[in-house]
Amino acid sequence: MNAHLEALAPRLVWQHFRTLCNTPRPSGHEAELVETLEAWADAQGLAHDRDAFGNLRISKPATVGHEQAPGIVLQGHLDMVAQANAGHDHDFTRDPIQTYVKDGWLHADGTTLGADNGLGVAAILAVLEDSELTHGPLEALFTLEEETSMGGALNLAENWLEGSLLLNLDSEDRGQVYIGCAGGADVVVDAQLPSAALQEDEQVLSLALTGLKGGHSGMDIDKPLGNANRLLVRVLWALEAFDARLISYQGGTLRNAIPREAFAHIALPAEDVDAAIAMVEALSGTLKAELGSGDSGLTLTAERVNVTDVEPLTRDTSAMLLATLHAAPCGVERMSADVPGVVETSNNLGVLSLEEGRFHLCALVRSLHNSATDAMASRFQALFGLMGARVKVENGYPGWAPNPESPLLATFNARHAALMGREPEVKVIHAGLECGILGSKYPHLDMISFGPLIRGAHSPDERVEIESVSEFWEMLRGLIEELAISR
Known part of the structure; x- marks a missing residue:
């Protein structure tokens, strides 16, 4: 199912997104996907563990010579919103998401696509698999039940994460970076x-x-x-x-x-x-x-x-x-x-x-x-x-109070300007990113959030601009390398 995704670039990202589309993962039903990712981590030789709630962490040691770089937590949520058009027979707990490309955008057939937050998760997995990427210590944090209750973030184990920087990949606008969000x-x-x-x-x-x-x-x-x-x-x-x-x-x-x-x-x-x-x-x-x-x-x-x-x-x-x-x-x-x-x-x-x-x-x-x-x-x-x-x-x-003086934000802005020819728009989002909760549990974390261009999230009109995924991937790789080299 969805074999056409592997013909898209960047291949590593779309390959992992195909796995996510083919594995049912509505909120509260992420267990199969967690087991799939654990098996994948074993095949890659990567350490993994879960906290008491079931949130998954996969760790990757730093590239040789960059062990002293600041640890980065790459974070996304595994679940997706389950919405289908009236009359469209789809069991989100059993059926894969069927996707198609139209006019440069990826859509789903009659259902939500799961690009929120599937593409962020896919990009994190691609980072872990990328053997050519220079990086410091990496932790991939995959939380559960974000769309229904923020349960994974709210119940995240304390004193578990080791990194000092957090990249949340759950935003939906190209050319923008988020430094604050609403609570609810x-x-x-x-x-x-x-x-x-x-x-x-x-x-x-x-x-x-x-x-x-x-x-x-x-x-x-x-x-x-x-x-x-x-x-x-x-x-x-x-x-x-x-x-x-x-x-x-x-x-x-x-x-x-x-x-x-x-x-x-x-x-x-x-x-x-x-x-x-x-x-x-x-x-x-x-x-x-x-x-x-x-x-x-x-x-x-x-x-x-x-x-x-x-x-x-x-x-x-x-x-x-x-x-x-x-x-x-x-x-x-x-x-x-x-x-x-x-x-x-x-x-x-x-x-x-x-x-x-x-x-x-x-x-x-x-x-x-x-x-x-x-x-x-x-x-x-x-x-x-x-x-x-x-x-x-x-x-x-809780909400996430913005910090315009964030060193991580300054690095992101400079890298974005170098790669894209312009600085990003710095934004505060009226949505419940998990950053507010994560920051309350790990106050030392310096955090930003960014992602590809997604429209119609939480509805069957959800779609992602394919070109923006390439830009998002280039920005993510470049930022990780910059943080490994310059700090």
Whole structure:
């Protein structure tokens, strides 16, 4: 599978990326890949070990004569986001990712590609295999469950890593280097809500909102993209005018992906069905006009469903739930006053469901300031507490405070200018790089993050520019050699 990848350059990187595409690795299912990499390390004669959580480290001694160079930790995460287009039958725990090349970009067929963070991992493996590279002591750190909980980084063993420099290869823009990132936390809301029997004069409507682009809930949160949960809740709130009662809801699958689709069933008086359908049609036009070319694929439909074995929420409970959801924070809350053009604080209504009265919501809040993350989470606690729901804040992780005076950054900038003819843009990212967590456990580490050009991460539109991978590889090799020779 994916044999065509080995015809791409640089060969070593794409060869390892092929292995990653052929080995299923959604979050929580990285065990097979870890065993594959351990077997590969044994074949290469490289030492390896795991910490208690299962994070994998592969070590390579310095090139002879460069033993005194600073130790480098090359870091990436093994898991990938598992997202497939509606109607695309793909089992991420068993099926390989099928890739194809189009117009200079590598895509996957109907699923996420896993370039996030597969290409960073592939580049690390290529470094370990490169017999012509001059380098100091190397440690390759492969963490687990980054996409769902940051579990690998949060549970990373202390006093385990030996290097003093860390290269995180989980960024997605060519010509840029990242020196800071947002922290975040999951807000999980659960409630068992009262329901009442479907009345004889009530008709059930099925609503579907599909066709949105989706995207990364951090890096894409400031783009003109629709959030399917936010939009369908808005439609349902408008249908309150007909005394509609919510029966079921399903929107989004990951808290760190902007939802592309959402579906609901409601009950309302049969005499109002035609007017309700007309309202939905009108709202479809309104939402399309608002989204414009930024997210032009929206489709919103409503149709009668002949079912009687359902039990909607009570009238008051349905109204209360929809009012609460309609008022919930979503999207950009504040732009940074210190870093122009960077989002400071945001929230993504990522996963929302209602089934047989069981309500569940998982939102991801992010901020460059840990205090603002806490404040946003507390707003959710206050809001959903009003309806008696159980609200938990979990999987919190710290941000990564930027250090513009970093010696590692200065070396990277100079090397980038020499190789590419220009200095890179120094950036702070509104996403949860593991650097913040790693830095809290290993405060002495000097860290930067960079990578190839990836677009549409966390969605089936994910793709990587092939040419940028060559540039990324050249930069990575050149930086490692520079650090081995000049320090």
